[in-house]
Amino acid sequence: MRNLKSTLAAMLLLLSPLALAQDLSAQLQAFFTQRLTGFSDDVTVEIRTPQNQLPQCEQPTLSVPASARLWGNLNVLAQCGSEKRYLQVNVQAVGNYVVAAQAISRGSKLQPGSVELKRGRLDQLPPRAMLDISQAQDAVSLRDVAPGQPIQLSMLRQSWRVKAGQRVQVIASGDGFYVNGEGQALNNAAVAQNARVRMPSGQVVSGKVSADGNILINL
Known part of the structure; x- marks a missing residue:
């Protein structure tokens, strides 16, 4: 056993x-x-x-x-x-x-x-x-x-949605406000990529390219 x-x-x-x-x-x-x-x-x-x-x-x-x-x-x-x-x-x-x-x-x-x-x-x-x-x-x-x-x-x-030199709409929005203006794109960018834009004042801003070609800035 x-x-x-x-x-x-x-x-x-x-x-x-x-x-x-x-x-x-x-x-x-x-x-x-x-x-x-x-x-x-x-x-x-x-x-x-x-x-x-x-x-x-x-x-x-x-x-x-x-x-x-x-x-x-x-x-x-x-x-x-x-x-x-x-x-x-x-x-x-x-x-x-x-x-x-x-x-x-x-x-x-x-x-x-x-x-x-x-x-x-x-x-x-x-x-x-x-x-x-x-x-x-x-x-x-x-x-x-x-x-x-x-x-x-x-x-x-x-494909580039925005091309350098193109006139684009810049839309800035935040809590309770909404501002838009036109500027000139400084670089090529596809949808959802970042694009730099020179505004008429000379200021350069950066935002994401939307499907309709606008530059969106969330503040």
């Missing part, structure tokens, strides 16, 4: 780390599936940290930096009380991304048929690949792009 108990105890000791690893794998799967909602509906997580270096509690608190990407090779912070461990994981995610539907010439403005969505591995895309096709609307290409090539945000700039 004593030998049987010893054998069972030894088996439990061996199975316990394996069970913890399997549970951690499921937790990581749920963690990344939730965060990739809207980007990917097919997520696979592989733990690359050796089993003897995994956290020893049943439900560690998992986190990644807010600015970190959510696929590819990542470090995940797993915290059990005051104990912290960094896990190396590989996250594979399948979803839609934006590619060139036809050849795009540098300097050309994108048209509705210039780009299209393609489904594939997001973790294999180049950095800052575009996932939202609306971001390409009215954008200008900064380089030549081949058909089928993934669109990176660095390849495009938004």
